[in-house]
Amino acid sequence: MRYFLEIAYNGTNYCGWQIQPNAISVQEVLERKMSILLQKEIKVHAAGRTDAGVHAKQLYVHFDYEAQFEGNFIYKINSFLPSDISVIAIHSVVDDAHARFNAIAREYEYLISVKKNVFLEGLSYQLYHAPDILKMNEAASILLKYQDFQCFSRSNTDVKTYFCDINKAYWEREGDLLKFTIQADRFLRNMVRAIVGTLLNIGFGKSTIEDLHNIIASKDRREAGTSAPAHGLYLTKVEYPEDVFLRD
Structure with a gap:
């Protein structure tokens, strides 16, 4: 199934949203922590890219996951994430939903x-x-x-x-x-x-x-x-x- 994850972050300590070769990004941290929690490689696709130092009060990303979530997923993923990145909500979406291309x-x-x-x-x-x-x-x-x-x-x-x-x-x-x-x-x-x-x-x-x-x-x-x-x-x-x- 496809899901939208609603997240927020303080961008001070990051090179921006997108993964970069020589700096830490929000995307890299989120994918790594979700992969550990769900015991599967997770790739996320965002509604947009923020530059280094820019913050987000609401950003949606989508990812695919076929198994069942065990327990309170939001509580668990937030306990894995650093204090400057937060998951607000998770939403089930149609199979072809795209966080970037469907945004209006x-x-x-x-x-x-x-x-x-x-x-x-x-x-x-x-x-x-x-x-x-x-x-x-x-x-x-x-x-x-x-x-x-x-x-x-x-x-x-x-x-x-x-x-x-x-x-x-x-x-x-x-x-x-x-x-x-x-x-x-x-x-x-x-x-x-x-x-x-x-x-x-x-x-x-x-x-x-x-x-x-x-x-x-x-x-x-x-x-x-x-x-x-x-x-x-x-x-x-x-x-x-x-x-x-x-x-x-």
Whole structure:
């Protein structure tokens, strides 16, 4: 049978989601611990890849397993995993379900602290004065009018298209915390961090809202802002059609 595993992790100590030859990844740890627990080689396929230092509050992965789970699987696998990776839930899905290709929406949050906060150290981007959130929201709304986001993609990325349908992009302020939320059907590598860096330039008056139109039209990564640090970024939600899941 095929299963979706819903997981969360703090990405600080990892080179990202995907297995790498000379660094430890979330995928490697998860596959190794599941293989030990289930006494069978387990390979997992994720809804997307997070870069080094990026966190996930919700990521789905799929795997195949034909035997019966013994006891409380979630409790057991969490006891095997390190403290910075957690399994939230396991779902039975249709046989051809794919965590990546069946996903219809992905949502990220980016956190910025504008006051020193020891409890968000390494978990948010620390700034020492606040940008103009009204200008950044005006600029963020422009993103919904475009589809080609090559200007925000990491250079030399092997993708067939730079088109993404963004349906949500906005900033909120809660006390000394700024939060950027963005949702789309798909994202390019480094896209969210590049967008945040570009919007911060507008918020700090280094570029204008009109400049954003020109940046997108350029399709040139060099025209966009510097990528915001990875440790402020969280994958927060992945959505699927209801018919992917079987009734548990």
